[in-house]
Amino acid sequence: MRRPDDALRLVIFDVDGTLIDSQNFIVAAMDRAFAQVGRPAPAREQTLGIVGLSLPEAMMVLIPDASPDTVDGLVHHYKESFVELRRQTGGEAHAPFYPGARDAIERLDADGWLLSIATGKARRGLDHMLDSHDLRRFFVGTQTADDAPSKPHPGMVLNCLAATGVDPRRAVMVGDTEYDIAMARAAGARAVGVAWGYHARERLAMAGAEVIVDDFAALDGTLHAMLETA
Structure with missing residues (x-):
């Protein structure tokens, strides 16, 4: 395992209900x-x-x-x-991106964030999505249901941390379900919920989301503010 590097920052995205509406x-x-x-x-x-x-x-x-x-x-x-x-x-x-999703990925990548994915999709489905939308180049790692136990087990997030050497306090999971939030918290990472997905705000808050954002435009500032308290 790589030694954690305090200069690194990692965002781990869920896919269905967070990036694309499938x-x-x-x-x-x-x-x-x-x-x-x-x-x-x-x-x-x-x-x-x-x-x-x-x-x-x-x-x-x-x-x-x-x-x-x-x-x-x-x-x-x-x-x-x-x-x-x-x-x-x-x-x-053909599944639509949620408004601002692709722009957010490109902004965060340009801003120096490492980007990963942790999804309940099978590897075949994730590969199809990444290749169809030309997104693979933005992500340093991807975790699927084929790579680790099901959410909310922390395995996918732990694998992302191990692969990048990022300290869990400088890693943020962004997802739309309580399973995403609980997975991140179990791994010692931070967690942001999104209000446009498949679980209600109340479920995200109960699972431990530190912040729930209403659109992708709010994500960049939220992530920077969270790391200031890491």
């Missing part, structure tokens, strides 16, 4: 998966409420009494449905 694809894939196993689909709000978790954990939240075989079937059908939807519609390539 909710229509997520809900459609979940509806198809439930139909394949003969179960009624969860309400839209329920599906969006588990975004950020890895698929097995998400299915167990949606159906707490599901058998392992049912969970495995739902995970399989969700993955297959998402791939098919991606083929039909372009998937993440």
